[in-house]
Every structure is written in C-alpha cells, then in structure tokens.
Amino acid sequence: MGDAWLNEVVVRDRSIGSLRDTIGESRLLRVEGAARQLLAALRGRRIVNINSTPTGGGAAEMLQNLVAYVRGLQIDCRWLVIGGDAVFFTITKRIHNRVYGFSGDSGALGDAERRHYERVQSVVAEQLVAFLRPDDLVLIHDPQPLGLAPAIRDLGARTVWRCHIGTDYRNEFTEEAWDFLRPYLDRLDAYVFTRASFAPTWLDPSRVVIIPPSIDPSSPKNRPLDGRTVHRILAHCGLQRGEPGPTLTFVRADGSRTLLRRHADVLQSGPPAPPDAPLVVQVSRWDRMKDMGGVMQAFADNLAQMGDAHLALIGPAITGYADDPTAAEVLVDSVTLWRTLPHEARGRIHLACLPMTDPEENALMINAVQRQAAVITQLSLAEGFGLTVAEAMWKSKPVIASRVGGIQEQVIDGTGVLVPSGDHDAAAAALAELLADPSRRAAMGRAAHERAQTFFLPDRHLLQYGELFLGLCDR
Numbered sequence: 001m002g003d004a005w006l007n008e009v010v011v012r013d014r015s016i017g018s019l020r021d022t023i024g025e026s027r028l029l030r031v032e033g034a035a036r037q038l039l040a041a042l043r044g045r046r047i048v049n050i051n052s053t054p055t056g057g058g059a060a061e062m063l064q065n066l067v068a069y070v071r072g073l074q075i076d077c078r079w080l081v082i083g084g085d086a087v088f089f090t091i092t093k094r095i096h097n098r099v100y101g102f103s104g105d106s107g108a109l110g111d112a113e114r115r116h117y118e119r120v121q122s123v124v125a126e127q128l129v130a131f132l133r134p135d136d137l138v139l140i141h142d143p144q145p146l147g148l149a150p151a152i153r154d155l156g157a158r159t160v161w162r163c164h165i166g167t168d169y170r171n172e173f174t175e176e177a178w179d180f181l182r183p184y185l186d187r188l189d190a191y192v193f194t195r196a197s198f199a200p201t202w203l204d205p206s207r208v209v210i211i212p213p214s215i216d217p218s219s220p221k222n223r224p225l226d227g228r229t230v231h232r233i234l235a236h237c238g239l240q241r242g243e244p245g246p247t248l249t250f251v252r253a254d255g256s257r258t259l260l261r262r263h264a265d266v267l268q269s270g271p272p273a274p275p276d277a278p279l280v281v282q283v284s285r286w287d288r289m290k291d292m293g294g295v296m297q298a299f300a301d302n303l304a305q306m307g308d309a310h311l312a313l314i315g316p317a318i319t320g321y322a323d324d325p326t327a328a329e330v331l332v333d334s335v336t337l338w339r340t341l342p343h344e345a346r347g348r349i350h351l352a353c354l355p356m357t358d359p360e361e362n363a364l365m366i367n368a369v370q371r372q373a374a375v376i377t378q379l380s381l382a383e384g385f386g387l388t389v390a391e392a393m394w395k396s397k398p399v400i401a402s403r404v405g406g407i408q409e410q411v412i413d414g415t416g417v418l419v420p421s422g423d424h425d426a427a428a429a430a431l432a433e434l435l436a437d438p439s440r441r442a443a444m445g446r447a448a449h450e451r452a453q454t455f456f457l458p459d460r461h462l463l464q465y466g467e468l469f470l471g472l473c474d475r
C-alpha cells in the first residue's frame, strides 16, 4: 500500500521565557523547575508525539506550541504525522463522529473497516519502528494513529493515548466507536482525556489522567494586535471595508519579516462589513458538528434583533485538510444555505475560507478576526474542548456557546452564555441581548480573559504533562 506514510514535523525550539510577561515569574519558575526534574528522570529518552495532521484543528494547534516549548526546555520532543489513503480517513472521520455520538456518514465500522485501518497502520508501523527507540515515551493523539499502539508497546516504549474528543453521554454511535477502538487501548501506560466523563468506564481508572488543553498567548494566533493592524489585516483579507495600506508585513516565529500575501475566499453580497459594525464571529473547521449552518440560520432568522451587526463564519480553505474528507461537503452545504437566505441577510453574513498554506499567516488572520469580534459563538453540537473558545476568552470576548462537552468547563457564568446545543432560538436571543449591551459584553470579556489567564495557558498544561511523564519514567 503506497498510500500510508509517516513524516516528522520539524518544530523550532521556543523559550518558555516568552511567556514571562503573561504568566509572571513564579509560574515561569515552576515550569522550569518541573522541566529540570523531568529532564533528569528522562536521562536522554525522547518524547514522541504522533497524530494525523500538521495543521488544522485543535490537536495540531497545541502540538505546534507545546512541542516548541518542551524542546526549548532542552527535552528531546518529536512530532510525527501519519497519513493514509482516502478510505482510511473516511473510516477515521466516521470514528471521530461516532465518538461524538453522531453517525456521520451511514457507513459501517465493521471487519472490513478494521482490516483497512489496520492495513494502513501496519505500513506506517514499519516506518515508525525504524524511527522509535524502545526507551521512547510515545504520546498518540486521537483515534487516527491509535492502531499503532500495539506495535509501539511491543517495542517496549511507554505508550500514552491522548484523546482530544469525547462526550458526556453514551449512545449506539459512541458504543460502536469505542468497540472499534477498544482492542488498541489494551495495556497502555496512560489514557489522557480532557474531561473525566469522556473516558470509557472499562479503562483502568488508575491509568486515566485528566488534562484540559491550552492556548499559547505568544503565538501568532493569540499575541496582541493593535486596532489599526487588525483593520489592515481584515481589509487585506477582504473581510472589512477599507484599505489595507501599502505594505502589510508580519514577524514570523523565526524573527523574519514577511509580507502578508494571501487573501481569504469570501462569500458575501455587496461590500465587506464596515469597521464600526459589531461583528459576530464563529471560527471552525467545516465539520457538521460545528453547526455553522445553524449559526447562519439563527442570525438570518432574527436579523431584526441583531441591530447593525454582521456575522462572519470563518473556516479553513478546504484543501488544507487531508484528514477531513467531509469538509468540502459541509462547506458546499453552508454556501447553499447562504444562497437561500433573503438578500438583506446575505449582505450581513460573510462566509470566509482562510488560506492554510502558511500556518503563521492563517493564524494572524484568525487572530485579527477574533479581535475584531463583538461576540464570538461556538455553537457546536459536540465539542471536546473548544480551543476557539479559549482563544476568544483570552482576547476578552464574550462567548455564546453550546452547553456540551468540555465547553462547560470553559465558559462559566459571567464569562459568556451557554445555550442548549442545537437551540437556535436560545442562541439568537442570547446574541441579541449581548449585542444590545456593550457594557455587559465588556464585563464578560474581562472575566473571560481572567479565566483563560488562570486555567488555559501552556504552563498549567506542561506541568500536568510533566507530572505524567515523570510518573512513567519512574514506573
């Protein structure tokens, strides 16, 4: 099978010191101390991450940042990405949807799918075994590469599964997905979940570890941008009326200065949103569970209550998502829905695909659109933990989100509004109320930022991983 491969993502080291201004000296010292302790315990052993995409989605976003920090702390941390053919990713997308309690497509997860999944894994495993050392600590992310676990364990390496997805409830689809995954979860050293309720009860509870995700405040996605720069970026992308000015550049992680070159593909009727119009934003992959269509419909159906606000639904250019075979279909459905809306709604609802070719450029565009937002929504039907929610909170934005999964640990009273998932009327009412009340928005935004500062930054995340790996070294 030629359609299965393994690549290493090269990540530049980043100093944890770049977080000094945001987390303060004592939090910084704690991470540095924990890293020294882990480094001594590792005695040259490596930490190897494996997932299925270098960009796009929450897991890749976190790996970009955390691997860089861990390397900056002198720990040899690697990141491998596996790939398979289209059938493989159709199967893994089905698993993903069903872990979330939805059927996804109507396909089966039976013996034929298991055979194909394992065939891809066995080809990848040959390359992986050549790369791995028996004393590595391996962190497998999500279901796509989980089938590699038995081969990694057989090699003698400590093996941890980090599951970024999950639901609080079980139904026939979640059961089907977990039945599929269960054989690969046998006798791993640890199982990391975002929320305790996500872990299947048949896993050895003494090996289940709860670690919520984090965002990186110093990354291009989250670092501060002044209002003028936000405007220039959005005008350049085609997301805001006005002129971007002559040359628009940004500084990369490696310190070089680059021209912001690419534009967004924007679907809108008439001009982009005016700079002074309140902007409602949802940033999501084109995935049915993000319910971009529902957000659009809720906004359009209640346009009169939205004042002069505009809605921007922002997702990635679909070419960037090899591991997500349904993205194109979901985007087409969103475009079709947009075309059925009344003219006035089409003039105020903007659908944009941002280029993914250059992740730093993409991150800067997301940063700008989130900073321009008056309100950010995340009306997902299911969500392990919305990094987009944490990003919004960090940027002092009130969030209206569905009361599902890990979002419930992010948005608490005073930092945003939770509505029942799929309840578009409740979402529209909450939105109309917030749009009409700038001072409540500001107060919520302040509380949201404080919560993100306390709970969702990399130092807390690194300390929890550090503790886990220290335990594995001792075992």
Ligand code: UDP
Residues within 6 Å of the ligand: 056, 057, 058, 059, 061, 221, 283, 284, 285, 314, 315, 316, 317, 354, 362, 363, 366, 385, 386, 387, 388, 389, 391
């Ligand atoms: N994202 C992005 N470009 C896009 C859409 C999303 O960089 O066009 C990022 C988003 O900012 C966030 C991540 O992808 O950092 C999505 O993570 P989240 O946990 O919200 O959802 P997931 O995609 O993992 O389900």
